[in-house]
Amino acid sequence: MTQTNMASCPVHQNFDPLADSYVADPYPTLSAVRDEVPAFYAPAIDMWVVTGYDDIEAVLKDPGTFSAAVGQRPVFPLTDEAKAIIKEGFHASPVMSDCDPPKHTRIRRHNLKGFSARRVSVLEPKVWAKATELVDAIRPGQVDLVSALAYPLPAYMIFTFIGFPDEDMDMLKSWCGNRIAFSWGRPSPDEQRDIATNMVHYWAYCEEFVARRAAEPVDDFTSDLIRIHQDDPSALSLEEITNVAYGLSFAGHETTTNFTGNAIRRLLLNPEQWDAVCADRSLIPAAVEEALRFDSSITAWRRITTRAVDVGGVEIPADAKVLLLLGAANRDPKYFEEPEAFDIHRGDVRAHLSFGKGIHYCIGAALARMEARIALDLLAQRAPKMRMVEGQDLTFPANISFRGPRRLLVDWPE
Ligand code: HEM
Structure with missing residues (x-):
């Protein structure tokens, strides 16, 4: 760590969330930088990085100073070819995760209704039914639990919740392709072109889908939003619904x-905790x-700063891209006892x-908690003896934010 010529801002030349070693396991770095300094500048990604629980929480609670506008933007500049494809056919605009108040407040309010505890509990039987169907299809031997369960379950649930027809599922999943790499990774020029092309297809599909629902609303989340629009077009536009x-x-x-894959992996890496869960599913x-x-x-x-600001004694300038290390905050010893230990019994x-x-x-x-809970419950019921295949080479997508194993091989018992 060195000091910049900017007053009191440490610089971490080696911090690179796209480095192979970080992608394979970010946690040693996350904990080391958190213990070293509250915030620093990382030239590899041109971002100011915030490391500790208290500072990250304070940033999240100050949307006036830390705008969300940068949330979905590609980390690195796109090629001219990818930019041209996007400009021609992809017209997404901020509505929630990359949107600031007052627009964010208005749009989120309508969306929250769809995700209330009551609405989510109505989905529970559907999650059980889909997860049961997927687990029933597993045969004894080596099984990749990402492709067998962790991938299809949330995809099916969110697509049917939105109202996308069942028969479009495979096409939609193929278009989802590698959107993580596009906005959060460092895709090659060829990958950028392919992903941008898929995003254009996906966008056109969403536009047509919303137009169809506007003409004929049914019983799904998109139709609920359409009804809000039809009652009061200033509450929510069709473009916002798209x-x-x-x-x-x-x-x-x-x-x-990704989360379901991580959860299964952590439990199987701690077989005594997996056995405890299987013995007592509560x-x-x-x-x-x-x-x-x-x-x-x-x-x-x-986030991106709207003004110069002090974070934990480090000056961050206006218009600075900021990376909040949630994974470091979640192991901050100030809040978690023995934070580097996986312990399902912690209070x-x-x-x-x-x-x-x-x-x-x-x-x-x-919804995410419910899907993971039901997936684990079924696995505990059906395959308490399952174990991770030893010696498998786990790989994780190279990007600055999203983490989960691409495949997770287990030995599924007879
Ligand atoms: C384990 C799974 C999940 C994790 C770890 C996760 C994590 C997050 C985080 C950290 C944020 C806050 C971003 C910020 O402060 O800017 C967020 C926002 C959001 N999440 Fe999730 N999420 C998960 C699952 C889901 C699911 C299942 C859905 C939809 C059904 C969803 C929809 C959203 C939306 C729309 C926002 C933006 C909310 C807003 O800006 O008002 N997430 N999520």
Whole structure:
């Protein structure tokens, strides 16, 4: 760590969340930088990085100083070819995670109704039914639990919640492709072109879908939003509803796939805790919470400053891109006893910041928790003897925010 010529801002030349070693396991770095300094500048990504629980929480609670506008922007400049494809056919605009008040407040209010505890509990039988169907299809032997369960379950749930027809599922999933790499990674020029092309297809699909629902609303979340629009077009425009469908189908899918993979992995890496969960399934909600703290699917999130500001004694200039290390906050010893230990019996787990805090707090938190809980419950019932395949080479997508194993091989017992 060195000092910049900017007053009192440390610089970390080696901090690079896209480095292979960080992608493979970010936690040693996350804890080391948190213990070293509250905030620093990272030239590798041109961002100011905030490391500790208190400072990250304060940033999340101050949307006036820390705008969310940068949340979905590509970290690195796009090629001219990718920019041209996007300009021609992809017209998304901020509605929630990358939107600031007052627009954010108006749009979020209508969306929250769809994700209330009551609405989510209505979905519970559907999650059980889909998860049961997926687990029933598993045969003894080596199984990849990401493709067998962690991927299809949240995808099916969020797509049907939005109202996308069943028969479009495979096409939609293929278009989802690698959107994480596009906005949070460093995709090659060819990858940028392919992802941008898929985003254009996806966007056109969402526009047509919303137009169809506007002509004929049915019983789904998009139709609920259409009814709000029809009662009062100034409450929510059709273009905003299209953006919500586009955004939710991503936010409600990749995050939970990655998280379910992380949760299963952490339990199987601690076989005595997996055995405890199988013996007493009432421990599952606590196991889900500890997995959220210990190995969340979002390790970092972004903001951009609207003015110069002091964070933990470090000066961050106006217009600075800021990276909040949620994964470091979740292991901050100030809030968690023995933070580097995975322990489903800990009492302090609820304080984790995995779903954020403040006005952008994750609207899908209850749904994500429920999907992971049901997936673990079924696995505990059907395959208490399952173990991770030893010696497998786990790989994780290279990006600054999202983390989960691409495949997770287990030995599924007879
Ligand atoms: C374990 C899974 C999940 C994790 C770890 C996660 C994490 C997060 C985090 C950290 C934020 C706050 C971002 C910020 O402060 O700017 C957020 C916001 C959001 N999440 Fe999630 N999420 C998950 C699942 C879901 C699901 C299932 C959905 C949808 C059904 C969803 C929809 C959203 C939306 C729309 C926002 C933006 C809310 C706003 O800006 O007002 N998330 N999520």
